Amino acid sequence: MPTSEPEKKKGSGKDGLAWVLGYLRPHRKIFIPSVIALFVTAALSLAFPLFLKDLIGDPADSWKNGLDAAATRAKADETILLLLGVLAVQSFIAYWRVKGFTRSGEAALNDLRRNLFGHLMKLPVPFFQDQRAGSVSNRVSADLGTVRETLLTTLPQAARHTVILVGSLVAVFFFSWKLSLVMLASVPVVVLAVAISGRRVRQHSRDAQEALAESGMVMEESVQGIADVKAFSNEPYELSRYNRSLDRFFDVTLKGAKTRAAFLSFIIFAMFGTIAGVAWFGSHMLASGEISQRDFMAFILFSVFVGASLGSMPEIISQVQAMSGATERLRELMAEKPELTGTRAAARLDGGVAFDGVSFRYPSRPEAPVLHDLSFTVAPGRRIALVGPSGAGKSTVFSLILGFHRPESGRVLFDGADAAELELSSLRKQIAVVPQEVMLFGGSIRENIEYGRPGASASDIENAAKQANAHAFIEGLPQGYDTLVGPRGTKLSGGQRQRIAIARAILADPRILLLDEATSALDTESERLVNEALERLMAGRTSLVIAHRLSTVRHADTILVMNHGRLVESGTHDELVAKRGTYHLLAETQLL
Numbered sequence: 001m002p003t004s005e006p007e008k009k010k011g012s013g014k015d016g017l018a019w020v021l022g023y024l025r026p027h028r029k030i031f032i033p034s035v036i037a038l039f040v041t042a043a044l045s046l047a048f049p050l051f052l053k054d055l056i057g058d059p060a061d062s063w064k065n066g067l068d069a070a071a072t073r074a075k076a077d078e079t080i081l082l083l084l085g086v087l088a089v090q091s092f093i094a095y096w097r098v099k100g101f102t103r104s105g106e107a108a109l110n111d112l113r114r115n116l117f118g119h120l121m122k123l124p125v126p127f128f129q130d131q132r133a134g135s136v137s138n139r140v141s142a143d144l145g146t147v148r149e150t151l152l153t154t155l156p157q158a159a160r161h162t163v164i165l166v167g168s169l170v171a172v173f174f175f176s177w178k179l180s181l182v183m184l185a186s187v188p189v190v191v192l193a194v195a196i197s198g199r200r201v202r203q204h205s206r207d208a209q210e211a212l213a214e215s216g217m218v219m220e221e222s223v224q225g226i227a228d229v230k231a232f233s234n235e236p237y238e239l240s241r242y243n244r245s246l247d248r249f250f251d252v253t254l255k256g257a258k259t260r261a262a263f264l265s266f267i268i269f270a271m272f273g274t275i276a277g278v279a280w281f282g283s284h285m286l287a288s289g290e291i292s293q294r295d296f297m298a299f300i301l302f303s304v305f306v307g308a309s310l311g312s313m314p315e316i317i318s319q320v321q322a323m324s325g326a327t328e329r330l331r332e333l334m335a336e337k338p339e340l341t342g343t344r345a346a347a348r349l350d351g352g353v354a355f356d357g358v359s360f361r362y363p364s365r366p367e368a369p370v371l372h373d374l375s376f377t378v379a380p381g382r383r384i385a386l387v388g389p390s391g392a393g394k395s396t397v398f399s400l401i402l403g404f405h406r407p408e409s410g411r412v413l414f415d416g417a418d419a420a421e422l423e424l425s426s427l428r429k430q431i432a433v434v435p436q437e438v439m440l441f442g443g444s445i446r447e448n449i450e451y452g453r454p455g456a457s458a459s460d461i462e463n464a465a466k467q468a469n470a471h472a473f474i475e476g477l478p479q480g481y482d483t484l485v486g487p488r489g490t491k492l493s494g495g496q497r498q499r500i501a502i503a504r505a506i507l508a509d510p511r512i513l514l515l516d517e518a519t520s521a522l523d524t525e526s527e528r529l530v531n532e533a534l535e536r537l538m539a540g541r542t543s544l545v546i547a548h549r550l551s552t553v554r555h556a557d558t559i560l561v562m563n564h565g566r567l568v569e570s571g572t573h574d575e576l577v578a579k580r581g582t583y584h585l586l587a588e589t590q591l592l
């Protein structure tokens with residue numbers, strides 16, 4: 001994530017928790033009863049040691065005190081029935097609690113996921129250009145996974161263990177304050193250990209998350225570019241890259257594991273060592289008749305509960321800390337500024353486009369100016385060819401027209417109105433792009449064409465395909481319009497993909513057309529079909545074409561010749577040829 005954004009919210013763990021809990025607010029009607037049920041079941045689980053101490057302790061005491069064995073048995077029968085009753089109630093409530101938690105938690109998480117995705121969609125193009133492939137999506141899904149785990153598993157656990165801890169502590173003091181004091185002697189040591197290692201555990205978990213996301217990114221890059229990977233026989237290289245990132249993850253995890261392992265083993269020793277010590281002290285008290293068998297049993301059972309709850313706290317704390325790291329990153333993402341947009345909705349455009357003294361450099365490379373004081377005017381309905389050597393800035397002109405970037409100085413104008421004042425979405429709806437390398441979305445051909453105007457009728461889609469010279473070949477496919485095409489349309493040829501993109505643009509019915517002509521040659525028939533489709537698409541619309549073919553430039557009303565981000569020549573083909581300047585050179589050397 002770029003760090004240049006001024007508005008970065010660095011929340012504390014508590015803020016992060018409050019942020020996540022904020023998403024639970026709309027679902028409180030289910031969440032709050034679930035929390036209450038959680039406390040009730042936690043409290044009820046204390047009944048277990050309470051009844052158990054009677055079952056185990058009473059017979060021993062009555063035997064010692066010479067009481068009637070039959071009465072003791074009857075009391076035990078009564079106790080077990082009560083205990084089973086409590087367990088049944090506890091299980092019944094637990095069923096609803098788990099359901100309620102899952103329902104409200106997952107609903108809240110879905111709201112969060114929706115909000116995040118909605119916000120991602122609003123972020124400016126440069127934000128994504130500055131990221132490596134998949135890094136945003138990988139990190140978001142890893143972080144959401146952590147938040148989910150904490151919300152649905154760890155927080156309920158924390159609440160349960162807290163209730164059990166407090167209840168058990170009250171119980172141990174009640175049954176023997178003397179033994180309790182012996183037991184509690186170890187608590188300050190444990191608290192200190194938690195305080196010291198907690199921060200380190202948190203840092204390690206954040207590092208581990210990042211390292212894992214990094215390896216996910218390597219996989220994503222390799223999978224996305226699989227054709228190139230194979231073409232260059234670079235599988236071993238990619239494997240070694242993946243291995244390196246896994247090793248890094250492993251190292252970081254191991255480092256974290258050391259802290260956690262040391263912490264856990266310390267806790268285990270302190271905890272169970274204390275219980276053993278207490279049992280020893282208690283048996284002395286028992287021997288001198290200072291405590292009854294029943295109370296001693298109660299004390300031991302509740303101490304085990306105290307130990308178990310305290311023992312689970314480090315895991316809970318480290319998970320909550322992991323969540324606070326995850327929410328911190330998610331909130332940073334939410335704090336990224338959305339795309340700047342004007343407020344005035346662009347009315348139906350005539351199609352006039354102009355650059356007025358536009359200078360521009362990419363924020364990621366501020367040292368390299370890309371456009372210098374570029375000015376040109378395109379009258380509505382005209383056809384403009386942009387030519388120039390590679391890196392001249394032609395695609396950048398398109399990006400500025402689409403509002404992906406804002407000029408550093410100067411203005412981009414539509415029908416004379418400053419683009420900065422116009423609402424981006426209303427503007428983009430009137431612009432269509434036919435890129436050089438057409439990427440089709442995973443889905444049917446119909447859906448891919450419909451992307452130009454979501455909700456278009458089947459007949460509109462077919463008409464668009466007919467005008468784009470695509471209908472015939474689509475009908476020829478076994479599943480026709482329902483044929484599924486891969487994310488990159490691998491099942492279709494370049495020319496076919498282009499005609500689908502043209503059909504999409506025809507359906508969108510834009511006023512302005514941005515066309516990046518394919519450099520790769522199509523066979524003559526395919527090229528004729530594509531050109532015919534393009535002619536129909538361009539008719540009556542303002543078209544800007546990054547041209548690579550002489551036939552295209554010949555038909556342009558005006559040719560803009562760019563070099564090093566400047567407009568060096570403009571005019572018709574004949575005028576420019578006569579000038580014997582840059583264009584002439586480009587045409588001669590077939591560098592168009």
Ligand SMILES: Nc1ncnc2c1ncn2[C@@H]1O[C@H](COP(=O)(O)OP(=O)(O)OP(=O)(O)O)[C@@H](O)[C@H]1O
Pocket residue numbers: 129362364365370388389390391392393394395396397
């Ligand atoms: N996202 C980006 N971040 C930084 N620099 C960029 C970015 N995109 C393009 N550039 C740089 O801007 C300059 C102009 O690039 P642009 O893609 O507009 O040229 P072009 O004329 O379309 O070239 P080509 O015909 O090869 O596509 C180049 O020097 C390029 O390296």
